[in-house]
Amino acid sequence: MTHEVLIYPDRQALVAAAFDLMVARIHTAVDERQRCTIALSGGSTPQPLYAALAQADLPWDRIQIYWGDERYVPPSHPDSNYGMTKRIWLDVAPIPAANIHPMPTNFADPQAAAAEYDRQILADFGLEAGSMPAFDLILLGMGDDGHTASLFPHTAALSVRDRLVTVGEKDGQPRITFTYPLIDRARSTIFLISGASKQSALGEIFAPTGDATIYPARGIQPQGELLWLLDADAGKDLAIAC
Template sequence: MNKIVEVLPDTTALIQRSLEVVVEKIQAAIAERGRCTIALSGGSTPKPLYEALATQDLPWGQIHVFWGDERYVPADHPDSNQGMARKAWLDRVQIPAENIHPMPTEAADPAIAAQDYESHLREVLQGQALPALDVILLGLGDDGHTASLFPHTAALQVQDRLITVGNKDGQPRLTFTAPLINAARYVVFVVAGANKQAALKEIFAPTADAMTYPARLVQPQGELWWLFDAAAGQAING
């Protein structure tokens, strides 16, 4: 694993640097393999990044978009990660509909939906026992969670699946598992805010409990990027 850590002066600079990194990785994947597979994160931090990506001149037909996690709500629900990304980015560019791969949230049983998405992911990324996405974007909760891998939940222990059911206060979510995240060529955390400092100190500590701070589970085979604004970055610079 190659870990790169950058602290930017403010959130504007953080989003600009995140844009540069993501565009560079998209272009590299297309140059090397003819397409880029990217998984998106939810939350408020990446929204301006998606809005910035919508202004870029990229070969949209060669980009396939997935989601690293999703609340178990309809796509038009205000809490939908898919809905947010579509409004901020995907609906504003000429990306083919078949290149957008949202997590299904219609089944009565989220476990069935997780199986369906895993099957679909394997179909798109065929030929790999453990599929390697090119880019996975991740955020960080102030409790140390990432994707929908929450502290002390069963999802953290899943090693034999690509997609599983996460749990947030009794509400199911679909989420990438740690093995799928760690198979990626590039994992990019985009983290803003002083409220992340306590968790970051544990995540970057030499030893700490990954069941309590799940982002410690992210140790990809490829590059791991941590991009911070100054407020969040104080945790590792202080």
């Protein structure tokens, strides 16, 4: 496993580096496997990255887009990760509609929505139930509390090991999220983290010992490449022992 921490002087440099890495990983996946499967994150940090990717010259018909987590709101809701990505990136780039796979949020029961996305991923990858697909690239963010995707501290989703997708929750509100085992199967996992408010959680995540139930991003241990991309505000005074 490649585990690397890269710190950039500002958010603009961080986004530029993430852009170059994603473009390179996309081309590698398409060259080696004829397609690239990507799971995206929400939040404000990746928005300029998505805007840049919308203008890139990429093999759009070979790229399959998924999401690592989603708030349980309609796509038109301002908090929708899919809705944000659609406006900034997917409505701009010439990617086929059939290649875009948003998490369903129209089920009365979020557990049913999670099960449907689980089934959809397995079908898309041509796998049987109980299998664990390997995404080419999973993009993750991290909250001030150390959560990633919708894996929040001290929540039941952290212990789910037998499914690809489960229900997370924040402040009593359900979310749909990838599980640790699915994230850990990725060929390349990239964290994109910006801002001084992330320093405290990062210090705990990179400490020699710690508890992933308190800082869930610490629990991401992929078999493939793991890159932590930080701006200087987030990475300031970070003592890293990787």
